[in-house]
Amino acid sequence: MHVSITHSILAVITSDEEPAPSGSAVVFRIRDEKERERVAKYIGAITLGMVHDLRNGTYIVVKHG
Amino acid sequence: MTMSSHLVGAVILGTCAGALARLDTLIVDYRQYPSYPQGYTIHMTLAVIAAFLGAVAIPALAVKDFAAASFLALAATQFREVRAIERETLLNLEDSELVPRGKAYIEGIARVFEARNYLAMLTAFVSSGAVVVAGELLENLAAALAAGTAAGALVWLAIKRAVRGQHVVGDLADLELAPIEFDGPLLTVCGVVLMNIGLEEARQRYLREGIGVVLTPKDPSAKATLANIGQRQAIAHDASTVVGITKEVDEPYFTPLVRRDGKTGKVVMAIVPAERNPEALLEAIRRVPVLEAAVRRPTASVAGRMVD
Known part of the structure; x- marks a missing residue:
């Protein structure tokens, strides 16, 4: 049987320098915009998740089932 | 004998x-x-x-x-x-x-x-x-x-x-093509938000190759039927079966989504088809069967007619 975590944030790719409180998602801090999008794209492809742009310098990767 | x-x-x-x-x-x-x-x-x-x-x-x-x-x-x-x-x-x-x-x-x-x-x-x-x-x-x-x-x-x-009397989506709604637009990362068709696409290259592909469709329900019963999530998924499945999609498993953003405008009951869809033939896409959606489980007839009741 295929089991996977869905509808939850798998990764956060952000330019935010402030330390984030701990949570279930892995946080990647990347200052460069292009590099951030590249990492978001790769993590999305690897996890088969969807990359969403929160427009505050943060991308999140969510698997939607 | x-x-x-x-x-x-x-x-x-x-x-x-x-x-x-x-x-x-x-x-x-x-x-x-x-x-x-x-x-x-x-x-x-x-x-x-x-x-x-x-x-x-x-x-x-x-x-x-x-x-x-x-x-x-x-x-x-x-x-x-x-x-x-x-x-x-x-x-x-x-x-x-x-x-x-x-x-x-x-x-x-x-x-x-x-x-x-x-x-x-x-x-x-x-x-x-x-x-x-x-x-x-x-x-x-x-x-x-x-x-x-x-x-x-x-x-x-x-x-x-x-x-043979089975209904198809074309009986319930008028279909027309509509442009795909982006509000920042939000993919919209006719002002209805379908999804948040974070990657610029995926947004560009939608703008280049995507087709948007608007389904306007013909009456309140049709509106209620098209609101059914199963009916909408059937539309997405059949449309992508007939005209094909370019999606790969690691590209969830090319999954055709069918979303609804809560106020007007209009249903919109965006798809990046394998064959860019808008007329074929409209015909494919018109011919999607209306699911028995999705059929609603609020206008058949007294209260439903009062709302109408």
């Missing part, structure tokens, strides 16, 4: 009539199901058994074999299994679909398969019954078989007429 010869004739003719009726409905349409020899084998085998059960009922009663007749009624309930088999098969295949059918669509397909077996059984029942009755009255085997054939054909035509 002996009594038994026309009873045997009734059973054989009825079985053939029922099996032919089922064969007639065993079409491979654009939904590509069933489209393999194994599928035909399963359904034809079940159909012959169903037809035999239907054909044997009246001859069994004619010789006053009530035990056989009631046993057959019991056996007929086994055909409910057909629905379970179809459901299970299609549910197991869901993981291997790029755009799943959705549970409501699967349930609809499963019900159709079960119903078709009963229709085969009914055709066999009527046709063999006609042979028994005509055999009693006319005392001539050939005339009785002719009467059975005619009765079987008539009932089958009547059933086909009745079943």
Whole structure:
């Protein structure tokens, strides 16, 4: 049987320098915009998740089932 | 003519009539199901058994074999299994679909398969019954078989007429093309947000190759039916089956989504098709069957008419 975590944030790719409180998602801090999008794209492809742009310098990767 | 010869004739003719009726409905349409020899084998085998059960009922009663007749009624309930088999098969295949059918669509397909077996059984029942009755009255085997054939054909035509009344999405809504737009990362069609696409190259592909469609419901009942999530998933599945999609498993953003404007009841869809033929896409959506489980008729009630 295929089991996977869905509808939850798998990764956060952000330019935010402030330390984030701990949570279930892995946080990647990347200052460069292009590099951030590249990492978001790769993590999305690897996890088969969807990359969403929160427009505050943060991308999140969510698997939607 | 002996009594038994026309009873045997009734059973054989009825079985053939029922099996032919089922064969007639065993079409491979654009939904590509069933489209393999194994599928035909399963359904034809079940159909012959169903037809035999239907054909044997009246001859069994004619010789006053009530035990056989009631046993057959019991056996007929086994055909409910057909629905379970179809459901299970299609549910197991869901993981291997790029755009799943959705549970409501699967349930609809499963019900159709079960119903078709009963229709085969009914055709066999009527046709063999006609042979028994005509055999009693006319005392001539050939005339009785002719009467059975005619009765079987008539009932089958009547059933086909009745079943053909199935509605399609084109009956419920007016379809038109609409441009795909982006509000930042938000993909919108006619102001309805479909999804948040974070990657610039995916947004560019939507703008270059994507097609947006707006479905405007024709009446309040259609609005309620199109709001059903299963119905919307069926539209996404059928549209992507017919015109194809360019999505790969690691590109969830190219999954065609069907979303609804809560205020107006309009339903919008965005898709990046494999073949960019907007007219073909509209026609594919028009022909999506309206799922029985999704049908709502609020206007059929007093309160519903007051709202309208």
